[in-house]
Amino acid sequence: MFNGYGSLSNRKGNNKSFTDYDSLPPNTTIASPCILPQKSQDNTTENGFKNEIGEIDNSSVAGICTAVVHATFPSWTNIALMISLIFGGCCANVFALEAIIKEQPSSGPLITFAQFLLTALFTFPSFLSFSAGSRFPLKPRAIPLKSWVLYTAFFVTVNLLNNWAFAYKISVPLHIILRSAGPVASMIIGYLFNGKTYSQGQIMAVAMLTLGVVGAALADAHAKGQSIGIGSSKGNPAVTDTITGFTILVLAMLLSAFQGIYADRLYENHGRNHWKEALFYSHMLSLPLFLPTMPQLISQWRALLTSPPLLSELSHPRSRFFSTPPSNAIVGITSMSTSTRGSRATSNFGIVSSLLVTIQQHGLVQSTLLQIPTRVAYLLMNAFTQYLCIRGVHLLSAKSSSLTVTIVLNIRKLVSLLISIYLFGNDIAPGIFFGATLVFVGGGLYGFEGARLKKNIKKRD
Template sequence: MEPLPKLTPAKGAQSTSSKASPSPTLANVVRHFAVDSGSTLFATTVMTVLIFGGCCSNVYALEAIINFEPTNGTLITFVQFLFIAITGYVAQFDKTRPPFFFAPNVVPLRRWLVNILLFFTINVLNNHAFSYNISVPVHIILRSGGSITTMAAGYFCGKTYSRIQVFAVFLLSIGVSLAAWSDSKDKKTSEGSAEPVFNVGFLIIFVAQVLSSVMGLYTEATYRKYGPQWKENLFYAHILALPLFLPFMPSMRRNLVELSKSTPLELNIPFASSLPLTRVPSQLAYLAVNVLTQYACIRGVNLLAANASALTVTIILSIRKLISLLLSIWLFGNTLSVNTLLSAIVVFGAAGIYSVAPKPTLKPAVVEDKKKV
């Protein structure tokens, strides 16, 4: 909250009575409180709707596409990046700065390049993991172990953690390991396969989680130095990553052709009942829904990252993943074994313990270094 202005009589002006002087001060206090609390409540509401509404509803469209063809992960990622890059360009457009017409960036571009490589790699790896016979519920559970890698990365960056946080992370590791083992056992029993191909998927998700933790801490440091430039981050992370998809173009084209051949879906256009029904391939409709909800989700996550620490972001996203898991089970009738359900309870319970534990602090040596800077 900005400091209240001092109410002192101007030179040459007549002073008011002592009874009237507190009134303007009280009015200013009320006004500043209303503006500050109102804006905070509005920002919190927007973040909640974008994250829980966008991210959770995104699961429905994602699983519908993955169930149709598990190798569609890279295509989904590319379409998401393309859409967010286009919408971000509209916000960053500046007609006075040819030839690209980008608005001047606050954060140096070389610093965003690290974020771009990490963000691109994480998204491609997470979606590519579906190609190795990993179900969406188990995928959610495994990705919920992000607190483990966040703590490890934070420790190497100079943060210390309480015993409660360490215990919570220990529970998380047990829960994630149990989920991986249970899923591996179930697939081997049902398919009779001696070659556990899906273990490669587990490794891919683990690598993505490590990179995600590094990116979270790096982004937190960037915002701390240059301010919460989340819109700038969102734009550059997507538009500059588009050329990285060029090697995947042939496979993405084949996947897009397959999606266009899916069963037509009849759509009723609102307020246009007189028009004939519109028929579109169902998988393309799911792809459009996935892109729109992912856009809302990413905006919410970036807005949260600009106003909270990497640890807080990890915990809130873990809660979101729990809701996504329940939606996946309910909407698609996914059946999880007892061990997998137990692992989900352990993972999300540990995330809850982690969230109420004392906040991490910087090591004394790091604090002294920051003071010198």
């Protein structure tokens, strides 16, 4: 969601990777793993002169090593954190989302509200300050409140539209396919409204990524016998419903691209180290917007309460998650015997099954699981994993451009699909393998092209 090819810290003096030694108290010792062993204090040469050059060399090397440690270690930890949050939280989030949508397609607004409420509660303590001196006990903002209000309007609208589309019988594969066009939309909107230019390598990479995710989703849907076409036959959604859902997703995709442009400009003007502020205000300011829909939210909540208790769901997980695919799901699947597929599913399931049996033997756990409706548990799981996911996305957004964010999220969608295939013992259809190849090659090409462009910019500077 941000402009350029990386952080602006080196350009605007916002680089916090290096320690500000001028602000340290007097006589403060700086510890560094790169400090060289000190020689004796009397460093006199045979001619009676101090070895000044040697002392300078040692301190210079130590200073360089200290700077490298301070600059590199936070960068690598940030990268690891971003990858863990995005690929871990977002992948688990998709599982919980589909578990709710399958049983209650109209629960999109409730899912969005739960996600926003939990994220706001988790981030609120970091901004609480009773000594701030204002009417509200919040820390001073780095970015004006009116800017966050406009950003929040984009943010909540996009999220509501994406979840609202499920009410019009949009299947999860079609949902993935349409949202995978996000990089294309970001590129077009950035070119038309933000004056961005892209190299041929970047355009080719985005095309490969989009085609890869779309192809993998199509192949997976075909292998599982799921319909993603537009039709009014029995069991399929009406044409008008599908077109409405399609239009909603396209609108959400375009608004998301404009949101990226707006965020780019915010971070250009105020610096790129305020992703936590973006995470908090975009969710906290969104909560009042749900007040008009409160009757609908209450109705959807009551519907979730009618689901079976979580204990019954955990008692028969095999029949729910590892069921045999329908006969028409065999088309396009690579040749593998049913017994081999079943044995792999059983192997994956063994550890989870043993753990569930052990947990359920405790009386307190059993009584608790009997009181929690299944879909309520999925809702809480979805909201919590969404917090992890969106935290990683905001952290990535503060360090890279909006196009890079959409590229990473596209790769994450494919990873979610591949993990699902492996965990549930399904075979990889040829189309999925081909789509995965396109995605990974496209992602590598985009990374290579971005590094090349940054190198050229540095040379010109």
